[in-house]
Amino acid sequence: MLTRPQVVRVSLLGAFGAGVAYLFIPDKSRSAPTVDNASLSPCHFTRATLTSSEPSGPNTKLLALTIHGLPVQKHPSLLAPVWSVFIKDDDIQVERPYTPLEGIDENGRMLFWIKKHPKGEVGRWLHSKKVGDQVEFRGPLSTWAWKEDTWDEVVMISGGTGITPFYQLFHSSISKGHPRTRFTLLHSSPASSELPPPEILRPLQAYAAEHPEKFRLHLFVDRRDANSPADIQAGRIDKPAIQRCLGLDAPWWRKIFARSSATSNTPRKILFLVCGPEPMINAIAGPYGRGFSQGDVSGVLGELGYASSEVRKL
Numbered sequence: 001m002l003t004r005p006q007v008v009r010v011s012l013l014g015a016f017g018a019g020v021a022y023l024f025i026p027d028k029s030r031s032a033p034t035v036d037n038a039s040l041s042p043c044h045f046t047r048a049t050l051t052s053s054e055p056s057g058p059n060t061k062l063l064a065l066t067i068h069g070l071p072v073q074k075h076p077s078l079l080a081p082v083w084s085v086f087i088k089d090d091d092i093q094v095e096r097p098y099t100p101l102e103g104i105d106e107n108g109r110m111l112f113w114i115k116k117h118p119k120g121e122v123g124r125w126l127h128s129k130k131v132g133d134q135v136e137f138r139g140p141l142s143t144w145a146w147k148e149d150t151w152d153e154v155v156m157i158s159g160g161t162g163i164t165p166f167y168q169l170f171h172s173s174i175s176k177g178h179p180r181t182r183f184t185l186l187h188s189s190p191a192s193s194e195l196p197p198p199e200i201l202r203p204l205q206a207y208a209a210e211h212p213e214k215f216r217l218h219l220f221v222d223r224r225d226a227n228s229p230a231d232i233q234a235g236r237i238d239k240p241a242i243q244r245c246l247g248l249d250a251p252w253w254r255k256i257f258a259r260s261s262a263t264s265n266t267p268r269k270i271l272f273l274v275c276g277p278e279p280m281i282n283a284i285a286g287p288y289g290r291g292f293s294q295g296d297v298s299g300v301l302g303e304l305g306y307a308s309s310e311v312r313k314l
């Protein structure tokens with residue numbers, strides 16, 4: 001039987017060993033070959049050039065990667081939203097997934113909004129790269145497959161760079177018009193200076209102003225400051241905020257009126273998509289299950305009575 005200090009020592013050694021193994025023992029995907037002159041694939045790395053790198057807040061940058069001289073296969077099933085690519089940090093052979101905001105264009109360009117965490121490996125490495133540097137990535141990989149005309153109501157809730165999959169969905173699908181589905185995006189950032197850059201916010205705001213019946217946008221910051229735009233709400237995306245934004249806090253008589261004026265008696269099919277830092281996912285939809293499975297729905301959406309078929313944690 002091990003004593004308490006021995007158990008602690010063994011656990012610490014195990015955790016250290018696992019960390020070292022993760023960083024230095026190449027796994028199958030990270031050791032995928034780098035192939036030139038072949039179409040994009042999750043099975044091999046493709047070389048790209050960093051063609052722009054613009055600061056977009058205290059810890060974020062907009063980075064563009066361009067693949068030169070390679071015809072971009074617009075394979076509909078592979079490049080359907082929402083997809084990401086794994087970018088490899090060549091120094092320590094570690095890869096992380098990132099979401100091209102506008103997919104890939106005909107010139108082979110992908111634009112990313114990437115946050116640098118104080119101790120984060122790949123984010124810091126990418127921020128240190130200079131225009132003209134080479135970066136390797138593999139993909140596309142499906143993050144979550146959008147199915148057109150399946151839901152009446154889609155509510156996207158994001159924090160920080162968690163907006164990136166929703167922006168990709170907006171750019172490649174929502175903004176093209178959907179007769180059946182109404183979309184709502186609730187996004188929060190810690191402060192006004194950390195909100196998504198105009199390249200992301202402006203198209204969302206313009207579309208919401210033009211098509212309020214199809215797309216609604218609600219922006220939140222933890223605390224308002226002198227620079228906070230007027231239309232930004234203060235506080236976290238909590239239960240009252242979700243109820244308010246979705247009109248679930250309307251008086252009972254208005255809900256009855258709304259129901260009686262609906263064209264159909266069948267319940268509206270609703271889907272919540274949640275993406276952001278883990279504490280935010282936990283508070284809104286409950287923690288992931290084992291091995292990043294979806295887990296049960298709890299948190300605010302659990303309290304509001306939504307089922308697992310109505311909630312997706314990205």
Ligand SMILES: Cc1cc2nc3c(=O)[nH]c(=O)nc-3n(C[C@H](O)[C@H](O)[C@H](O)COP(=O)(O)OP(=O)(O)OC[C@H]3O[C@@H](n4cnc5c(N)ncnc54)[C@H](O)[C@@H]3O)c2cc1C
Binds near residue numbers: 115116121164314
């Ligand atoms: C499908 C998918 C798509 C993604 N797309 C994007 C994207 O477009 N843009 C983007 O910036 N990120 C995106 N991410 C997150 C990204 O893959 C990395 O997890 C993130 O950049 C951190 O990696 P790192 O190597 O820099 O930090 P790591 O070395 O993995 O982390 C080190 C430390 O940094 C801190 N940290 C890491 N991640 C977070 C976090 N999310 N919140 C708070 N602290 C954190 C923690 O303290 C952690 O211990 C995506 C993730 C997935 C799964």
